[in-house]
Amino acid sequence: MRDVVSLGSINVDKIHHVSDGEIADLRDRYSWFPDRGQTVQIDDLPTDFSVDPDSIRHGGKGANQAVAAAKAGAKTEMLGKVGPDGREFGVRSHLTEAGVGVTQIGTASEPTGTAYVFVGQEGDNWIIVRPGANSAIDSTYIREQYDTILSAECLLLQNEIPIEPVMTLLSELAAQRDRPTIILDPAPADGIEELLGCDAVDYLTPNEHEYRALQSPLGEFDGVLIRKRGADDVIVEAERRFTVTPPTVKAVDTTGAGDVLNGFLAAQLAAGASLQEAIKIGTIAGSLSTREKGARRGIPMLEDVQTYRTSEDVTE
Numbered sequence: 001m002r003d004v005v006s007l008g009s010i011n012v013d014k015i016h017h018v019s020d021g022e023i024a025d026l027r028d029r030y031s032w033f034p035d036r037g038q039t040v041q042i043d044d045l046p047t048d049f050s051v052d053p054d055s056i057r058h059g060g061k062g063a064n065q066a067v068a069a070a071k072a073g074a075k076t077e078m079l080g081k082v083g084p085d086g087r088e089f090g091v092r093s094h095l096t097e098a099g100v101g102v103t104q105i106g107t108a109s110e111p112t113g114t115a116y117v118f119v120g121q122e123g124d125n126w127i128i129v130r131p132g133a134n135s136a137i138d139s140t141y142i143r144e145q146y147d148t149i150l151s152a153e154c155l156l157l158q159n160e161i162p163i164e165p166v167m168t169l170l171s172e173l174a175a176q177r178d179r180p181t182i183i184l185d186p187a188p189a190d191g192i193e194e195l196l197g198c199d200a201v202d203y204l205t206p207n208e209h210e211y212r213a214l215q216s217p218l219g220e221f222d223g224v225l226i227r228k229r230g231a232d233d234v235i236v237e238a239e240r241r242f243t244v245t246p247p248t249v250k251a252v253d254t255t256g257a258g259d260v261l262n263g264f265l266a267a268q269l270a271a272g273a274s275l276q277e278a279i280k281i282g283t284i285a286g287s288l289s290t291r292e293k294g295a296r297r298g299i300p301m302l303e304d305v306q307t308y309r310t311s312e313d314v315t316e
Contacts, residue, residue, distance in 0.1 A: 002101070003074035003270040004263075005152040005180070007142070007169075008062020009134045009160030010080045010105070011113040012089050013255075013295060014053035018118050023126065026118070036120075037230070037254075038209045039127040039188040041160065043135075051116070058094045059115050059295045060134070061158040061185060064256045068263020069156070070099035072285065073302045074270050077101040077152070079145050080161070083111040083133040098296070104145055108136035113160070123251040123290060129160060129188070139165040146172070153270035155180040156262060157201075159192045167194060174200040181269055185262055186210050193217040205262055226265075226279065228258045234283050236275070244279050246287040247312050256295030261286035264305070284309055 018026075027033045030049070034040045062080050070076040078100050082091050089112060092102045113132040119125050142149075142165050149155055149169070157166060173179045183203040186192040189210040195201065197220040205226045206214060218225070225237040231251070233243040261282040268278035285305045292298030300308075 002077045002148065002152045004066070004069040004076045004154045004156065004266045005079060005149055006062045006066035006069065006076065006156040006263075007079040007145070007149065007161070007166075008065070008156065008158045009060035009113055009129070009131075010063045010078070010082050010091055011058075011060030011115045011129065011134070011160075012091070013057045013059035013115045013117050015055045015057060015294065016051050016116065016118045017054050019121060023118065023120060034126045034128060035209060036124050036126060037207060039129060041129045041131060041188050041190065043131065045128070045130065053116075055294075056089075057294045057296070058089070058091065059117070059256065060113060061160050061187060061259055062156070063095060063100075064259035064295050065156045065158070065185070065263040065266070066100045067095065067098040067296050068260045068285065068299050069267045071299050071301050072264040072267030072281075074267035075101075076267075077104065077148060079104055079142075079148070081106040081108045081133040081136050081141070083108055085111050104148060106136075106141055108133035110136055117255050117295075119253050119255065119293075123254050125253070125255045127255070131160065134161050137161045137165065139168050141165075142169050149173075150176065150179065152180040154266040155182045156185070156266050157182065158185040159188055159195075163191055163194065167198070170195065170198040170200045174198065183262060183266055185258065186214060187258070189213040196221040203265070205258070205265075207258055224275065228261060228286075230254065230257075234261075234279060236279055238275060242276060244283045246283045247308070249287050249291055251290040253293045253298075254290050256299075257286040257290050259295065260289040260299055264302075267302075281305055281309075
């Protein structure tokens, strides 16, 4: 039995450190270029879009959240697909080293998904995703993993894989008396609207850009809303509305901080923690992760979060 299962994207991240001027130039040249803190999905980039990365790292919201859940102490399984180049990039081995189960990751004919991550001078990010093998996740693959999903305490979902098979899965899980707690990260926000009305979704975790983009369809969602707001308070709209103030840290790179919060949230809920406690732990973990470059390099262990918490004041 798995405590946490993450069904989602596995990417290779191409990191570009850029100045404010370079970001302004990119936004002038490409109308689809993301806003600060936004993730956009582009199937085919224009031929003149060519930027040499400063470094290449492992990423993908699904994989990032799986690694965070594992470092938070949960027995974690990753479900998704990589391309024939997965071995070249060490995708499975990197997840294994982080404590994530990888035996059910499939291989597609398309190359492994790619994310172009632009990191600004203050650590903010702009992300462009090309789905690649992530787009090959279909109902057949998910059906083959159904028993694994059903046996989990928590299921992590994002929006970097096709919507249709996820809709089918959620409809099936809604009919189950004993199903996993489901945490949906609506990133990127485009096309996520139909998932918000699914009864099986228990927690929705948008950042501020996604929250603004989803104002109208949020009326269809009747679960717990957790608004991730960077360095500002996390706002939790549940039966009792509350906020959690993140610790102040010197951010180097905010890429993946929201994924870390989600992974720790799932692990804490799977371990039986209250929602308030799970959010506090996840908020600290997400903040601490920004002190290192890359989406995963700075993910702390649960012990590090607990140590930090005893020495710092994290307020509600």
